[in-house]
Amino acid sequence: MERSSTTSILCLHLIVLGIVLVSEVIGVRLIPIGIATVILLPILYAFAMGILLNPNSLKLTKKILTPKAVKMSGVMIAVAIMPFIAKFGTTVGPQMQTIIETGPALVLQEIGNLGTILIAFPVAVLLLKMGREAIGACYSIDREPNLALIADKYGLNSPEGAGAMGVYATGTLIGTFVFAIMPPLIHALGIFDVRALAMSCGIGSGSMLAACSGALVAAIPDQEDTILALAAASNILTYATGLYVGVFVALPLTEWLYRKARPGETRASAA
Template identity: 75%
Template sequence: MRETPAFSPGTWALHGLVLIIVCIAEAIGVLRLPIGIAAIILLPMLYAFAMGIVLNPNITRATRRLLTPGVQKFAGGMITIAITPFVAKFGTTVGPQIQAIIDAGPALILQEIGNLGTIAIAFPVAVFLLRMGRETIGAVYSIDREPNLALIAEKYGLDSPEGAGVMGVYATGTLIGTFVFAIMPPLIHALGLFDVRALAMSCGVGSGSMLAACTGALVNVVPEQKDLILGLAGASNVLTYATGLYVGMFVALPLTEWLFRKARPELYNQG
């Protein structure tokens, strides 16, 4: 595939579409939809994400001539660059909240045990309900963000069944995870079961878009705790990147392989 220059007509069209989407999303603003004791908070990011999906060349034929495969590849590479200022902003919130982070230290570290929850919930569904093959290993051993994707790519290759599984969940998480993370915090907070600090830490799952949606919704619910929420969420996200890879490498992935070998030995041995 030919590389697309950063300032080709196709990329200028991409920048123009992105600017239009951002302007429309910001014009709509934050919407609150009351449902009983809670409210669903819709953020501009959600509208932008929805419009981006609609304009996807695989969905809307009208954009195929503008958003060629080369432009799409360029856009994918720009995600990391675009999210960098956002991550840096979270870094500046960690310092002022360092005491609160220290106080929550054990909880921040132990939250990585929650990564194993994907195995407990998703493995039975993948193996016994959906009858998936070795794709199960890549799909269920984590929430499949960038570090987890890299681990599968290194061990199996992305052209393997495990690679297909991790890429499927990665794409699904990118498309749907932002919506889920924007809706869940206000609903769970309304139940009164969890401290706002716990909800803030739960936002840091190693995904920039999910982190933004989750913290944005939570800050809208508890604006007076904005600095605390951003500080804990940012620290949680950093720790997830730092420790999540090792949990996946030494605990989650071997455990998933062992479970799959026990549940579907005939398919495991084919690999």
């Protein structure tokens, strides 16, 4: 049994290595769309191939990858992203003056995360008729710190936990694609400053940060240092302040809105 697990883990590493090599061979591709250009990065190809080779969707990989190996791959994502985050951290120091010049914008951008409540919550409750799952799904973008908050307050087996996990899985599956495609398209509109676009990359997700900042650097290569520094600082602040905003503002606000939308419903009856 132990030998089977070891073989499965070895196969997992070989599959990942193959995906990386193929993605790097394909390289960066530019697709003109009207006034803008969609930039396809290797991370997109790797993500797509990873989905296609998922043991839950492909019988061949299901035969060679054990559940233990699949579980380990989820843990390794966090480990693998750490050197990338550390590299981003080294860009913050040399660009500290630029970061300071952004003033309160970098700190106040956390308010933008409340947009998930204003936009998604009415759709979830009024249009899709969701129950208390809407609280976990809409109070934030549901990355790791937000999941931890929901798990601590409600438990992941609760309706709120189901909503949060659903958005987390959806963000993991398609968030990288969206964040890799949006920056060059929005930049082409000529509405936002490059610094604002860079700050928007830091939403508290390592993979989305990589895709967003990478696409933005590809679109504006002469601003690479500024983009990477502001994106990294924004991501760090999101981690630092996002949890407090969730605890004291976002989650209580979403709870209050849900009680207003469903005044006769108790949590026990909803569960």
